[in-house]
Amino acid sequence: MTAHQLVLATRNPKKLAELRRILEPAVDVHVLGLDDLPPYEEAPESGATFADNALAKARDAADATGLAAVADDSGLTVDALNGMPGVLSARWAGRHGDDLANLELLLGQMGDVPDDRRGAAFVCAAALVLPGGAEHVLEAEMRGRIIRGPRGSGGFGYDPIFIAEGHNMTTAEMTPEDKDAISHRGKAFRALLPLIGAALH
């Protein structure tokens, strides 16, 4: 018997790899990314909250494929930026998905922000939408702070400039497994696992 299939509504190969690491060993499931499936028209990520965006992406994927779909919307909320980049994290530099430009912009914006006002959190909303229409969404965060220059080559997005509370390495310097254990995305999707398992089996 083959594993069940689950769609992850993303075209980001690093996000797909991260969630395969978290989901596939835990439930008997094969996670497909959007690049593994016939294309469909994707709605823009224009929601005002992580939860709105995650639900919209999972809904679209479930409707288009007839499979159970999960989606993640996550981002960095920086205290000195009133919680931004937030839902705009992936397009902070003005166009979508340029990690280096986003990170350099944030460092520039924070150039004069003193050490005691550099708190931040990575936030993840994890959504599950079933073909029958049932919907779930959960949110988790990882608190930390923004440093003054990038360190490490792992992870993606803002990982090289973020140090989680109680740690000394950036999340880009941690092993994938160590990062997953504390990350916003790891926490949110682990909390979603029982619902995914119940839905598929």
Add this chain to the structure above:
Amino acid sequence: MTAHQLVLATRNPKKLAELRRILEPAVDVHVLGLDDLPPYEEAPESGATFADNALAKARDAADATGLAAVADDSGLTVDALNGMPGVLSARWAGRHGDDLANLELLLGQMGDVPDDRRGAAFVCAAALVLPGGAEHVLEAEMRGRIIRGPRGSGGFGYDPIFIAEGHNMTTAEMTPEDKDAISHRGKAFRALLPLIGAALH
């Protein structure tokens, strides 16, 4: 008898021109910019609020020159960005004072933000610090919305993409006098005029 001198703590020639228009006809005063005076070490604008920054700039200028000093800290607070760029308006694109880069970045960040969530306000904190140490700070705003492309060549900063409530032109399309009549900076400094007049005469 010559007019009294007042320092405006700015090196921005457009801001200097705007405030000369507002202040010089109203009180018998000649407004000097920082480029009209011997240089002194200026503190970075690292405050968390407009009022903090305006007071710090006016204090520095009054201390360095022995003259009464006014300063403005102003910026654009965008609803969909949780009130940012805010105090970072002038360095939103990561370095200080690149108006075009700041404006283009904001348009890019707002690319997917629908029309009903494009509200914004220009906010100005106007500070007056006297050589004897007395300090005043006042805040005023101009509500409006962010459009999708620049219009007009007047004003500075984000003026080409901002339309004030009850108007159809951007603040970059208005005459200087029409803009001053409704602007955050006009309102804040007009409110400060009686205090400036009382301090100088």
